[in-house]
Amino acid sequence: MVGTRRWRKRQPVTAVGLAASVVAMMLTNPAAMNAAAATAGPALSVDVSAARHAISPDIYGLNGGDPAFSAEIGQTVARWGGNASTRYNFKNHTYNTGSDWYFENIVADDQHSVEGVVKSNLDRGIKPVVTVPLIGWVAKDSPASHPYACGFPATRFPQQDGFDQWDPNCGNGQLNGQQLTGVPTDTSIPQDAAFDGEMVSHLVSQFGTAAQGGVPVYELDNEPVLWSSTHRDVHPDPVSDDELGGKGTAAAAAIKAADPSAAVLGPSGWGYCEWVASGLDGCAPGADAAAHGGLNLSQWYLKNMKDYSDAHGGKRYLDYFDQHYYPQISGGTDPASDALRLRSTRSLWDPTYVDESWIGPSGVNAPPLQFVRTMKSWVAQYNPGTKTAITEYNWGALDDINGALAEADVLGIFGREGLDLAMLWGEPKPTDPGAYAFRMYRDYDGAGSRFGDVSVSATSADQGQLAVYAAQRSSDEALTVMVVNKTGGDLTSSLSVAGFDNAAAAQRFTYSPDNLGAIVRGGDLQVSNGHVDATYPANSITLLVLPAAGCSASLHINGDWGTGHVATVTVTNDRHTPMTGWRVSWTWPGDQQVVNSWNTSLKQNGSRVVATDAGWNGSIGVGGSTSFGIQATGAAASPALTCTPT
Template sequence: AGGVRYYALDNEPFLWNYTHRDVRPEPVGYDELRDKAYTYGAAIKSADAGAKVFGPALWGATAYYYSGIDAASGNWDNPPDRLAHGDVPLVDWYLQQMRQYEQQNGTRILDYLDLHYYPQNSGVALQTAGDLATQQMRLRATRSLWDATYTDESWIANTTEPVMRLIPRMRDWVNQNYPGTKTAVTEYNYGGLEHINGALAQADVLGIFGRENLDLATLWDPPTINQPGAFAFRMYRNYDGNGAVFGDQYLRSTSQNQGQLAVYSAKRSSDGMVTVMVVNKSMASVQGDFTFVNYAAGLSSAEIYQYSADDLRTIRHENSIVINQHGTASYVFRANSITLFVFDPTDSNAPIYDLFLPSITK
């Protein structure tokens, strides 16, 4: 106990016969993936029962449903390995096998369903910001993480699952096959981190992760300390330069147009502060009219912190706004901006923050 906290059961096994063909020329199938998880997962738990084990660390959309053997066959209409396992998609089958191990042995050897996800749109993941069309695509592509109405705009649209809704899908897989397993996306990247466009996408992604209750995520190829992408993290983790953070207890929030003004809110358990993050994905300033439901009578103000294309070197502390007695307020969001509102519940006229439900109506 107290040693290595997290263990991943290898990395992207679907690709081993491509990425490690010198030592592993043969593709991996369902059974081998399960057997190795049993062997190494059990060994880890035997050595340190408190360690958390992640698996199967699949590279992307195709690998969620098929094995390396299926890919090597090239026969997607009749994938041999999947058909040999009841035509059950790989993630479903893997979770079922991990659950079966616990039922038979009394030990959970898989703590997190671990998947990797890179948007497959041309020029987005792991790339610089690109032209205007690519930048707009990048900001739309975050919808594949959650939106059941969004058809992916890459080759994924031509698969059997053109609507990805990745994080809700992961929860569905867990609930149906191995309840109690946590969810993790241990590789992702939306690109453009050297540019305000990538910062907007990253801020949106972090909000989505929180709202959709993803348990853990790690960015592959992070930005340098002074790149705009790093400021997206600071807006959540150190917006005032003194360690102040976005809330850790989810509060429901809605936007009439989440694709233009994306909104996320949470209460900070350490002091009760209510934090609301708004990402203006448009290239023009936008007026947002807030409505606060279940609002206590009286006025309340909010501190404002903003990062925008106007100044990529710092997070600005803006003038406060006032919420009127009807629970409404207006604010003009700068083009290409990330704005954080911080409401102090110690104000006697503050909203009833346990029921604080902001929505942008314009």
């Protein structure tokens, strides 16, 4: 089924791009939103007290990406992988392109070597995921320029259906549409799990262990069931359960021996067929599955890793259960493709959504995928405690607003469903609409402000019209609500918010076809009795930010004698619920120094002062207040006070 991914652009081992980007921010007149012309949309509701769980920052990953854009969105994780990593030889920095490009051996330059990519990522605070080879072969020593060593050389196979125009000795390994049988030693040398251990040991010697800030995660090859296609010059036979399981446990053991603090990730299957079946079985469990307890490939892979752990003292050998996800849709932007793209995100979670591609009734007739939930259910049954990852995905059209809507929807789903790790393959340019989908979550105001990190309950009466996701931000307790309008018309909807005390009006940030080069700051929206009415523009992404109600502090000068003064600070609870603690901070405008304080625990560093409750006076009822006092040197001043509940 590889052909169904015809829009997917494959690359060599992923590396870092060179462009740069800047987020533009603009103020708009709220009157520009013509609510009168909008259609009534579905009701939205958020309950901050329900369905709370942490959102992993690693779901906003990219396989590569522009350095400036990566810094802008605070990218936390990147992957060194793809087809080219399957035969990468760290000893000579050579990889084989496989079927991506005439099965040629390419010598990576320093920047694109595994060491170069790992160093670049670590230097920028990005955690690298590094792929180790399992296929049984790695690239041999090869010329660094044309003519390259290749899997189907014309000197051995003079008649082929196609040859590299820049290296006419390298063919595509087919004659009259039939696959030729290559000679593995033309490009490669044998390797086994010991090689993987050496590779990890080498990276540990260069960068330290995972615990010391080195490579934190190692991936067990890439899309192994496709080896008989992508790397058929060395592995023409279909992959069986036993081959994948045996090579996986051996490599995992070698990795853990070389770096016990590192995590292992696998099996990184390409899509539906590889999720459920070995290469021997094809696209549905068959004889191979029957010989392994009737389990599909993912289920058996998880169980096999768990069995191996149980047989080795309970030590964990699989930390992340990883699969790749490419919706089987075209990359088009015609109306039908756009509509299907936005519907198809439901395949990640919706138990009622029947896939509209060959995966559904028109083809293999698979049940609703609800894929992230299915991954988690398999993990819970066969290898509890394993995290979930999708290290390649792409809904396409990232250069179009429709692709941006899909990406924003997908990122919201990843956070709500509790995925642990995700990385987009085929990164958008910084100026593409798809990049703004990431910015809406990671840099919506151009100053690094982000969507919340604690997911909370958010529902829409029609997720197909207005998709909604909500999270509370730990740093300031603000509530962030992401709304994706998937329709071609403006929709006015009421948002009800429960379990949250807001301090002020809701801030509004929108990305829409009206300005594809900027996230636009709109007029603030009033919050009345836990309700916010808003109009969401057609084909738009809107983020509402509701500041949390907290506390306020005021300073009263009790006495000032020029060289010193005494003051009282009053702390007031502005919430609709009791407070359990508080912190007040300020910066003196001059050389004032606190020499005495009471009813508080106070510290001063330079001109900066931080006063916290004394324990017994931390609890303040609704609308109540407490006070503390200070004696300071220098003339009396009235610095701006910041009060924060703790």
